[in-house]
Amino acid sequence: MITIEHTGAVALVTFNRGERRNALSLQAMQELTRVAESFKDDGQTSCVVLTGTDKEFSSGVDLKDPARWDINDKTLDERRSIALWGSRMCKAWEEVPQLTIAAIEGLNVGGGIALTLACDWRVMGNSAYMLVPEAQIGIPLGWHTVPRLVNLVGASRAKQIILLGQKMTSATALECGLADWLVDDGKAREHALMLAEQASKTPRAIIKMSKQSINAHANALNHLSCFMDVDQALLCNQSTEATQARSSFGKSAS
Structure with missing residues (x-):
């Protein structure tokens, strides 16, 4: 499901579930979390590139994963422990000491966007697109993503992205700050690796200290504003309205 390739000071992490358009099952979130945490004591790597397949980064949380949704008997x-895995995954990637770059081809939806916003930079193929459908399936945007989103696009744009649930092209993502580079389709990984190679020429300790300093300033109030988002999600996603919304959304998306 996840492979790690090292070339010099650059690590390439590829998430390829092989089914469900790279949807984030509970198992996938747990594995991605552990991969991110493995870099904390890695003294040889300066930059980490995270990518999906050539057709999709991720279709978001797996709405058919029984381990994630069939929890009424818990x-x-x-x-809460199960629902927290999305937040843990994104936090783990945000706290990777090395510079992190997400390389995005094809679709990137919901939880996949949450994961890429936890990375430092994002490279998108020209035909790639984003969609945040959480509100449309009856839950608030979680995984501590709201403050990261607001930091990048501002309050008004964040409300539009969440509440309208409209498909965003790569050009729109670049214009509003959700993407940092657009490249020809099929070239996102290559461009991200080039950036990683270039950045890795900076002394490793300087990369880590600079990232830590910038994130400490940019994210100072993030936890305060979203520490209860998992409880909001639990309250909403077990409601009749949310169950019906997920069912309708799944049929329209299939």
Whole structure:
């Protein structure tokens, strides 16, 4: 599902679930979290490139994953633990000490966007697109993504992205700050690796200290504003309205 290739000071992490358009199952989130955490004690790597397949980065959280959704028989503590994995995954990638670059081809939806916003930079293929459908499936945008989104696009644009649920082209993503580079289709990984190679010429300690300093300033209030988003999601996603919305959304998307 996940492979790691090292070339000098650059690591390439490829997420390829092989099914469900790279949807984020609970198992996938757990594996991606552990991969991110493995870089904390990696003294040889300066930059990490995270990518999906040539057709999609991710179609978002797997709405057909029983491990994630069939939890009515679980205690509240167990349900919170399961629901927290998305936040843990994104936090783990945000806290990777090395510079992180997401290379995005094809679609990137919901939880996939949350994951890429936890990276430092984003490279998109020209035909790639983004979609944030959480509100349309009956839950608020979670995984501590709201403050990251607001930091990049501002409050008004964040509300539009979340509440309108409209497809965003790569050009729109670049214009509003969700993408940093646009490249020809099929070239996102190559361009991200080129950027990583260029950045890795900077002394490794300087990369890490600079990232830590910038993130400390940019993200200072993030946790305060979203520490309860998992509880909001739990409250909403078990409602009748959310169950019906997920069912309708799944039929329209299939």
